[in-house]
Amino acid sequence: MRWFVLGLAAVGALGAAVVLGPTAIPFAELGTSPIVRDLRLPRALLAFLVGGALATAGTGLQGLLRNPLADPFLLGLSGGAGLGAVLAIALGWGGPWGLPIAAFAGAMGAMILVYRLGLVGGGALDPRTMLLAGVAVGAFAAAVTTAIVSLAEASQLRNAFLWLWGGLSGASWQTLAVLAAYIPVPLAVLAAAARPLDLLALGEEPARYLGADVERVKRRVYLAASLLTAAAVAVSGVIGFVGLLVPHLARHVWGHRHRALLPAAFVGGGTLLTLADTLARTVVAPRELPVGIVTALVGVPVFALLLRRWGAP
Amino acid sequence: MRRGNRSVVAGLAFLAACGGEGAPGRPAALAVTDDAGRRVTLAAPAARVVSLAPSLTELLFALGAGPQVVGRTTWCRYPAAAAAVPDLGDGLNPNLEAVAARRPDLVLLYHSPLNETAAAQLARLGIVAVLLRQDRHTDVARHARLLGVLTGHPRAGDSIGRVLDSVVARPAPPAAVRVAFVVWDAPPTVIGAGSYLDELVTLAGGANVFHDLAPASATVSLETMAARDPGIIAILADSGAVMPPAWARRPEWRVVRAVREGRFLALPADLFGRPSPRAGEAVAELRRLLARGTP
Numbered sequence: 106m107r108w109f110v111l112g113l114a115a116v117g118a119l120g121a122a123v124v125l126g127p128t129a130i131p132f133a134e135l136g137t138s139p140i141v142r143d144l145r146l147p148r149a150l151l152a153f154l155v156g157g158a159l160a161t162a163g164t165g166l167q168g169l170l171r172n173p174l175a176d177p178f179l180l181g182l183s184g185g186a187g188l189g190a191v192l193a194i195a196l197g198w199g200g201p202w203g204l205p206i207a208a209f210a211g212a213m214g215a216m217i218l219v220y221r222l223g224l225v226g227g228g229a230l231d232p233r234t235m236l237l238a239g240v241a242v243g244a245f246a247a248a249v250t251t252a253i254v255s256l257a258e259a260s261q262l263r264n265a266f267l268w269l270w271g272g273l274s275g276a277s278w279q280t281l282a283v284l285a286a287y288i289p290v291p292l293a294v295l296a297a298a299a300r301p302l303d304l305l306a307l308g309e310e311p312a313r314y315l316g317a318d319v320e321r322v323k324r325r326v327y328l329a330a331s332l333l334t335a336a337a338v339a340v341s342g343v344i345g346f347v348g349l350l351v352p353h354l355a356r357h358v359w360g361h362r363h364r365a366l367l368p369a370a371f372v373g374g375g376t377l378l379t380l381a382d383t384l385a386r387t388v389v390a391p392r393e394l395p396v397g398i399v400t401a402l403v404g405v406p407v408f409a410l411l412l413r414r415w416g417a418p
Numbered sequence: 419m420r421r422g423n424r425s426v427v428a429g430l431a432f433l434a435a436c437g438g439e440g441a442p443g444r445p446a447a448l449a450v451t452d453d454a455g456r457r458v459t460l461a462a463p464a465a466r467v468v469s470l471a472p473s474l475t476e477l478l479f480a481l482g483a484g485p486q487v488v489g490r491t492t493w494c495r496y497p498a499a500a501a502a503v504p505d506l507g508d509g510l511n512p513n514l515e516a517v518a519a520r521r522p523d524l525v526l527l528y529h530s531p532l533n534e535t536a537a538a539q540l541a542r543l544g545i546v547a548v549l550l551r552q553d554r555h556t557d558v559a560r561h562a563r564l565l566g567v568l569t570g571h572p573r574a575g576d577s578i579g580r581v582l583d584s585v586v587a588r589p590a591p592p593a594a595v596r597v598a599f600v601v602w603d604a605p606p607t608v609i610g611a612g613s614y615l616d617e618l619v620t621l622a623g624g625a626n627v628f629h630d631l632a633p634a635s636a637t638v639s640l641e642t643m644a645a646r647d648p649g650i651i652a653i654l655a656d657s658g659a660v661m662p663p664a665w666a667r668r669p670e671w672r673v674v675r676a677v678r679e680g681r682f683l684a685l686p687a688d689l690f691g692r693p694s695p696r697a698g699e700a701v702a703e704l705r706r707l708l709a710r711g712t713p
Binding site for chain 1: 508602604605607608628631637638639640642644645664668672673
């Protein structure tokens with residue numbers, strides 16, 4: 106029943122994203138209009154994949170760090186991506202391909218740094234050290250970014266920030282194909298870690314006694330979640346809250362078993378972001394809102410309401 | 419407009435008090451009201467002016483006050499003579515020590531909240547600052563008169579003001595070309611009615627397809643761009659910029675017909691990059707470019 110409802114919501118969200126837009130397109134022309142074929146459809150599907158990737162990454166990281174605050178961007182990835190994007194613009198590489206690649210590279214740089222710092226205690230990844238390292242790397246990247254912004258030409262960098270908090274306006278069949286080819290591998294890694302993640306919820310020691318290769322699982326989950334997040338940043342900028350909100354919602358409905366939790370978070374995240382993007386495109390049409398603002402404006406009150414009803418997660 | 423009238427009145431009062439430009443006698447105090455509504459008085463025309471906005475620097479040189487300019491921002495690149503003036507860095511949240519070190523008797527600041535703080539700080543140092551927001555051509559006309567008074571070139575200010583008034587007042591030819599000004603590609607950002615570029619297009623016989631958007635610039639969805647189907651995509655470009663721009667090859671942009679057909683118009687940033695006293699020239703040049711179509 107709950108899978109059926111979720112599936113229905115996903116199909117409804119995708120349908121609405123194709124039918125609704127700032128331009129009125131008669132129902133009969135939906136099949137032939139280039140606006141629908143080359144803009145709305147790839148954008149709806151891209152929103153779905155990005156939302157799904159972020160929510161799945163968030164689920165994996167919350168399981169790994171055993172921390173309800175964990176979010177794909179908590180571990181310094183948004184800071185790294187922002188630094189990459191702003192550097193690219195300041196150095197004049199900010200072309201239509203340069204910006205996403207630079208943001209991806211920045212996120213990867215932050216990921217590697219946090220990963221190395223997480224290993225300082227010896228061979229084991231320590232979740233607490235990683236959280237601290239993530240916050241520190243993020244703060245450092247933000248400081249460097251601000252320094253560049255305050256020294257370089259303002260108009261260009263304002264645009265870099267717009268892009269970074271941007272959204273899905275760069276969607277095309279091309280970007281969709283790149284993302285669709287890229288995300289199955291990290292998604293599969295996370296899916297394969299479902300059982301060990303369940304064990305990890307009991308604590309590292311018990312998980313080890315129950316036969317989980319804890320270190321390997323932690324490394325794989327962290328890398329897979331970061332790769333998903335970096336790819337999402339490259340095609341859509343930093344979209345907050347999906348990766349935090351959806352895993353909590355999914356856990357309340359599907360329980361703590363990651364085998365159900367991960368796919369539910371993927372579909373739920375996709376549905377949420379597709380709906381949010383439809384709102385971003387239509388509520389102030391012909392202008393457009395950054396979709397991250399919509400996810401926060403809609404998500405935070407919903408989250409607050411649910412927290413009140415459920416008590417602490 | 420009320421502010422404009424007040425500064426004109428102040429200018430006239432000054433002229434009356436002096437009995438005309440360059441008249442002998444004790445100089446009366448010069449008083450104007452700036453765009454922040456602050457009353458600013460100078461005992462005599464400013465001899466050392468720091469200009470912290472590119473459009474105001476250009477205007478000072480046009481007034482003939484170029485030799486009085488003793489400081490500028492890094493971004494003041496026009497006219498070429500401005501390059502000889504010491505560079506004091508940014509115009510927003512300026513380096514006040516660098517400004518004070520030039521010992522100016524007048525500082526021109528772009529009117530923004532950060533710069534209101536800067537003006538208050540300068541006042542503490544005993545340096546007079548005016549806050550001016552020059553976003554439209556009517557602003558240029560008003561500022562020409564105001565700065566003419568403050569720098570001792572009231573006739574030049576008046577004549578620039580009159581020329582600009584007549585450029586803006588001239589009835590626009592019927593709109594023949596539909597133009598979209600793209601300032602950024604991801605997210606797609608265009609010029610709206612709040613910008614001097616929107617004014618320019620109208621005066622040059624074109625129509626901005628995003629004239630219904632009130633702000634100077636706004637993010638829009640590509641599908642609206644495709645649906646409004648502009649005849650020409652105009653872009654502000656530094657010299658040497660390649661047309662069409664790289665983003666024109668991106669598949670999502672090719673849904674827009676003008677992009678597919680390569681109808682781009684590069685407008686040199688020197689002439690079109692800011693509201694300037696050369697509005698007449700800019701209108702004539704844009705009219706010529708729009709009539710010619712795109713290569």
